[in-house]
Amino acid sequence: MPRKASTTAPAKAPRKTSRKVASAAKQAAPIKTDVIHAGNCIEIMNSLPEKSVDLIFADPPYNLQLGGELHRPDNSRVDGVDDAWDKFESIAAYDKFTREWLAAARRVLKDDGGLWVIGSYHNIFRVGAALQDMGFWVLNDVVWHKTNPMPNFRGTRFTNAHETLVWCAKSPDAKYMFNYDAMKQLNDGTQMRSDWALPLCTGAERLKSDDGGKLHPTQKPESLLYRVLMASTQPGDVVLDPFFGTGTTGAAAKRLGRHYIGIEQDPGYIAAARRRIAAVEEIEDKQLLLTPSKRTEPRVPFGAVVERGMLQPGALLTDASGRFTARVHADGTIISSEHRGSIHQVGAAVQGAPACNGWTFWHVQNGSDRVSIDVLRQQIRAEMTQSIQ
Amino acid sequence: MPRKASTTAPAKAPRKTSRKVASAAKQAAPIKTDVIHAGNCIEIMNSLPEKSVDLIFADPPYNLQLGGELHRPDNSRVDGVDDAWDKFESIAAYDKFTREWLAAARRVLKDDGGLWVIGSYHNIFRVGAALQDMGFWVLNDVVWHKTNPMPNFRGTRFTNAHETLVWCAKSPDAKYMFNYDAMKQLNDGTQMRSDWALPLCTGAERLKSDDGGKLHPTQKPESLLYRVLMASTQPGDVVLDPFFGTGTTGAAAKRLGRHYIGIEQDPGYIAAARRRIAAVEEIEDKQLLLTPSKRTEPRVPFGAVVERGMLQPGALLTDASGRFTARVHADGTIISSEHRGSIHQVGAAVQGAPACNGWTFWHVQNGSDRVSIDVLRQQIRAEMTQSIQ
DNA sequence: ACGCAATTTGAATCTGTCT
DNA sequence: TAGACAGATTCAAATTGCG
Numbered sequence: 001m002p003r004k005a006s007t008t009a010p011a012k013a014p015r016k017t018s019r020k021v022a023s024a025a026k027q028a029a030p031i032k033t034d035v036i037h038a039g040n041c042i043e044i045m046n047s048l049p050e051k052s053v054d055l056i057f058a059d060p061p062y063n064l065q066l067g068g069e070l071h072r073p074d075n076s077r078v079d080g081v082d083d084a085w086d087k088f089e090s091i092a093a094y095d096k097f098t099r100e101w102l103a104a105a106r107r108v109l110k111d112d113g114g115l116w117v118i119g120s121y122h123n124i125f126r127v128g129a130a131l132q133d134m135g136f137w138v139l140n141d142v143v144w145h146k147t148n149p150m151p152n153f154r155g156t157r158f159t160n161a162h163e164t165l166v167w168c169a170k171s172p173d174a175k176y177m178f179n180y181d182a183m184k185q186l187n188d189g190t191q192m193r194s195d196w197a198l199p200l201c202t203g204a205e206r207l208k209s210d211d212g213g214k215l216h217p218t219q220k221p222e223s224l225l226y227r228v229l230m231a232s233t234q235p236g237d238v239v240l241d242p243f244f245g246t247g248t249t250g251a252a253a254k255r256l257g258r259h260y261i262g263i264e265q266d267p268g269y270i271a272a273a274r275r276r277i278a279a280v281e282e283i284e285d286k287q288l289l290l291t292p293s294k295r296t297e298p299r300v301p302f303g304a305v306v307e308r309g310m311l312q313p314g315a316l317l318t319d320a321s322g323r324f325t326a327r328v329h330a331d332g333t334i335i336s337s338e339h340r341g342s343i344h345q346v347g348a349a350v351q352g353a354p355a356c357n358g359w360t361f362w363h364v365q366n367g368s369d370r371v372s373i374d375v376l377r378q379q380i381r382a383e384m385t386q387s388i389q
Numbered sequence: 390m391p392r393k394a395s396t397t398a399p400a401k402a403p404r405k406t407s408r409k410v411a412s413a414a415k416q417a418a419p420i421k422t423d424v425i426h427a428g429n430c431i432e433i434m435n436s437l438p439e440k441s442v443d444l445i446f447a448d449p450p451y452n453l454q455l456g457g458e459l460h461r462p463d464n465s466r467v468d469g470v471d472d473a474w475d476k477f478e479s480i481a482a483y484d485k486f487t488r489e490w491l492a493a494a495r496r497v498l499k500d501d502g503g504l505w506v507i508g509s510y511h512n513i514f515r516v517g518a519a520l521q522d523m524g525f526w527v528l529n530d531v532v533w534h535k536t537n538p539m540p541n542f543r544g545t546r547f548t549n550a551h552e553t554l555v556w557c558a559k560s561p562d563a564k565y566m567f568n569y570d571a572m573k574q575l576n577d578g579t580q581m582r583s584d585w586a587l588p589l590c591t592g593a594e595r596l597k598s599d600d601g602g603k604l605h606p607t608q609k610p611e612s613l614l615y616r617v618l619m620a621s622t623q624p625g626d627v628v629l630d631p632f633f634g635t636g637t638t639g640a641a642a643k644r645l646g647r648h649y650i651g652i653e654q655d656p657g658y659i660a661a662a663r664r665r666i667a668a669v670e671e672i673e674d675k676q677l678l679l680t681p682s683k684r685t686e687p688r689v690p691f692g693a694v695v696e697r698g699m700l701q702p703g704a705l706l707t708d709a710s711g712r713f714t715a716r717v718h719a720d721g722t723i724i725s726s727e728h729r730g731s732i733h734q735v736g737a738a739v740q741g742a743p744a745c746n747g748w749t750f751w752h753v754q755n756g757s758d759r760v761s762i763d764v765l766r767q768q769i770r771a772e773m774t775q776s777i778q
Numbered sequence: 779a780c781g782c783a784a785t786t787t788g789a790a791t792c793t794g795t796c797t
Numbered sequence: 798t799a800g801a802c803a804g805a806t807t808c809a810a811a812t813t814g815c816g
Contacts, residue, residue: 002545002793091521121530121555125517132480132514138791140547141510143532145584152580155569156391158529158620161582164553166510172791180544180806182720186692189731190808191541193550195534195584199697223696230720231547256719283719288702291720295794295805344803353464357804454791461787462806470789511791535788540807543792548808552789589788592811607789 002178003112033238033259036250036270041242041263045104053261054177054237056105057116057228057249059220061086062123063094072153081217085265094123098130101242106134108240112175114232118144118165118220128166136168139176143195144224148202162195167232177232182291186230198223207246207272215272216246225252233258235289247273254280257289298384300377302343302358303332310376317343317362320370324350326362334362343373391567392501422627422648425639425659430631430652434493442650443566443626445494446505446617446638448609450475451512452483461542470606474654483512487519490631495523497629501564503621507533507554507609517555525557528565532584533613537591551584556621566621575619587612596635596661604661605635614641622647636662643669689766691732691747692721699765706732706751709759713739715751723751732762 031052037044064086070078088094109115115136117127131138142165149161169176183192201221209215225248233239235257241249244262246269253260254277264270283289305311306328313330326336326346333340339349343358359377363370420441426433453475459467477483498504504525506516520527531554538550558565572581590610598604614637622628624646630638633651635658642649643666653659694700695717702719715725715735722729728738732747748766752759 121517121527124530125514125521125555128510128514129518138510140549141513141553142547143534143551143584145532145534149582155580156567158531158556158572158583159580160529162532162584164530166514167547175794178545179720183547184544185731186690186696186721188688188690188692188721191544191548193538194547195532195551205698222698223693226696226698283702285703288716288718299795299803301803342803351464354460355464355804357806359804451789452791453789455789456791459790459792460806465786467790467792468787475789509789509791511789535809537788537809537811539788539790540809541790541792542807543790544806545792546790549790549792588810591788591809595788603788 002180003175031238031261033261034250034254036244036247036262036264036273038267038270039263039265041265042101042104044263045101045108045240045242048108048240048261050107051110051113052238053108053113053240054110055114055116055229055233055239056109057118057225057239057241058101058105059118059218059241059243059245060098060101060123060127061088061243062120062218063088063091063126064120064122070153078150078153079213079217083217091126095126095130098123098126099134102127102130102134102136105240105242106136106170109170111170112177114139114167114169114176116165116167116228116232118163120160120163124164124166131166131168135171137170137172137174138166138168139178140167140194141165142167145195145197147197147199149200165228177234177237179231179234179291179293181293183227183231185291186227192231196224196227198227201248207276216269219246220248222248222252222255225249226256229253229256229258230291235286244273245269247276250277251280254282257283257286297381300380300384301332302334302373304380305373305376306330306332308380310379311364311373315364317364317373318370319347319350319361320363320372322370326350334358391569392564420627420650422650423639423643425633425636425651425653425662427656427659428652428654430654431490431493433652434490434497434629434631437497437629437650439496440499440502441627442497442502442629443499444503444505444618444622444628445498446507446614446628446630447490447494448507448607448630448632448634449487449490449512449516450477450632451509451607452477452480453509453511459542467539467542468602468606472606480515484515484519487512487515488523491516491519491523491525494629494631495525495559498559500559501566503528503556503558503565505554505556505617505621507552509549509552513553513555520555520557524560526559526561526563527555527557528567529556529583530554531556534584534586536586536588538589554617566623566626568620568623572616572620575616581620585613585616587616590637596665605658608635609637611637611641611644614638615645618642618645618647633662634658636665639666640669643671646671689769690721691723691762693769694762694765695719695721697769699768700753700762704753706753706762707759708736708739708750709752709761711759715739 031049064081066080070080072078119127144163146161149159152159198221201219206219207215229252238259239249239253240261242263244264247262250260250262250273311328313328315328317326317334326334328334334343334346336346336350339346343362344356347356347358347361359374360372362373364373420438453470455469508516533552535550538548541548587610590608595608596604618641627648628638628642629650631652633653636651639649639651639662700717702717704717706715706723715723717723723732723735725735725739728735732751733745736745736747736750748763749761751762753762
């Protein structure tokens with residue numbers, strides 16, 4: 001039950017907008033965006049208006065439970081995650097923390113909004129189970145296949161070469177946002193899979209501290225956020241990140257014409273994030289951000305084709321092979337030897353199929369070859385889009 | 390803290406063997422192997438001697454919760470999993486079932502034994518959390534990257550293209566078995582990663598029922614079990630599969646010189662498994678079984694170039710001569726004055742050619758000269774080839 | 779028998795909107 | 798709110814069919 005992006009309106013415009021109170025509520029309490037809040041994410045999320053953000057991306061502490069120091073075969077020391085924010089007393093304490101921030105996130109998320117959480121095997125089962133227990137509806141688990149992971153230096157296990165993201169909606173019947181066509185384009189024309197091959201955040205993209213080391217131990221690559229935001233938001237949407245860190249989510253959001261709200265406890269990270277996001281250049285031509293989708297093109301009833309005289313009552317329709325035929329009636333229904341109804345209904349009936357897209361199924365003779373009646377729809381749509389502007 | 394297979398002695402020889410009574414206990418109550426037990430897996434596991442098996446591989450019901458019928462775009466019907474054994478009243482009921490069979494599995498597993506469970510996002514968080522709660526120690530979560538998954542026919546989500554396996558030991562300090570070198574060899578000399586690219590079980594390997602359809606709805610490929618058994622058992626080990634189905638685990642175990650114990654409720658599956666395993670020929674030279682998949686050059690979608698920031702949305706592309714131009718969109722499509730589509734489509738369209746390799750046709754300005762965008766693809770491939778097995 | 783085309787199939791939580 | 802209806806939607810492999 002995904003929502004789809006609109007081609008005509010850059011603003012979020014699900015078809016039901018007019019019937020929804022959500023937009024009114026949003027205007028009543030417009031949430032402040034493109035800001036970073038300093039402090040505890042649970043408290044701050046609870047201070048924000050409820051049902052006010054379109055997407056939440058969360059990269060919570062993983063509760064890594066590392067042992068002592070780890071060294072590479074050449075004896076150099078591995079700079080692991082040993083920060084205080086990743087320490088929990090027990091699994092139960094981690095579960096409690098997880099369910100508390102998820103509850104606050106659920107409250108601030110719009111009913112049709114999306115939620116992403118990234119983690120590893122240390123914590124992702126706790127997170128995933130909590131999500132399901134709290135009523136979230138998992139849409140996909142997505143694997144980030146790291147193209148350049150850190151090897152397992154001891155040779156004791158498989159190279160830990162991926163992380164897992166859970167993408168979910170707020171409920172099973174929510175109208176979540178999914179830019180199917182944009183994802184397909186991004187993958188050279190075939191469906192985007194649930195496993196994404198992307199490199200770690202290294203090189204110039206990786207923020208450095210004064211001593212030259214990495215500023216944040218788990219900075220995510222912007223490419224990962226790029227895909228997340230392209231997949232599940234529209235331009236102008238509000239994206240909340242309760243574990244903002246050095247602001248990868250904010251940088252990607254700004255780059256893609258989305259608004260961000262960051263929450264972060266560490267003043268050093270916040271300062272770095274502000275500098276980083278300020279340096280991001282927004283795309284000037286907003287048209288570049290649009291991701292057209294067939295689903296949101298204006299509907300054209302077949303009757304409009306007859307009405308405009310593009311087909312006369314009595315005109316003969318056939319399928320591509322010429323095996324099935326039907327005639328057009330003045331009211332936009334069509335009639336075959338045994339069935340009468342819409343182009344879709346008759347197309348399905350003559351084939352004995354459960355469904356049929358009549359626009360692509362039926363053809364008309366044009367000189368020596370057959371042409372799909374969908375070209376007639378295209379002509380009408382072309383006229384419609386011109387008249388709008 | 391893995392045990393390693395000894396290169397000199399084929400028998401199991403963990404370093405601490407001399408301090409253990411396990412081998413004596415095993416001789417006192419030799420467990421009957423290479424059998425299939427008919428019945429409920431919890432009851433039967435509880436009837437087996439405790440701490441008696443070296444490895445457990447479990448492919449439990451996933452609790453898929455499918456809706457109505459699903460059809461492909463060509464209107465053919467998808468043969469989904471609608472078996473009674475995959476139906477549970479609630480998440481709580483599934484959790485209860487999970488923890489009961491895991492408790493029985495824990496009892497029958499040796500202290501240094503390994504446990505694998507495979508699942509999807511529907512159930513794997515429940516399983517993973519239960520494992521951690523019960524004291525198991527997760528060693529890796531392993532992603533089975535399906536090379537030929539079923540697409541998402543409605544265009545509503547990402548193609549569900551992987552499943553997850555959790556590999557764990559019985560406790561944090563257990564001396565589990567891991568054949569590091571065998572895995573490394575299997576992966577062309579570099580460490581085996583936590584994501585495995587393997588095809589689905591299809592073709593001649595897939596067991597058929599009398600009506601020609603699939604005999605079991607979720608038969609796993611033997612290649613998956615090969616890798617599991619090669620990684621975490623030694624020849625002669627006893628492998629238990631409490632959800633034996635049509636015996637993939639048994640077939641792989643026999644092929645690799647391991648012993649199996651299967652538990653299965655369905656008499657039809659048991660009969661098929663017996664026939665199947667009887668037909669398996671044990672191979673003397675285990676090395677012959679190592680069949681690293683031939684690697685083709687990874688396909689790189691143009692979107693990956695944009696996503697990684699190697700080209701910004703709005704970037705100008707030209708052909709080698711500068712005669713044609715196009716601009717990059719955020720979703721990886723490009724737009725010329727008259728055409729929109731992939732780099733290949735637009736390249737063909739502007740030339741009026743039937744086809745075009747966009748990677749070599751389009752260039753970007755780099756200082757004073759133009760560079761083919763194919764160099765960007767080469768960079769990405771260089772990263773990927775290090776990481777794909 | 780061989781080569782090419784057409785058909786089949788796989789663990790799937792698989793629609794949106796208006797009346 | 799339940800029902801009707803428009804109409805959008807698939808990839809890699811293996812197998813079968815045909816010339």
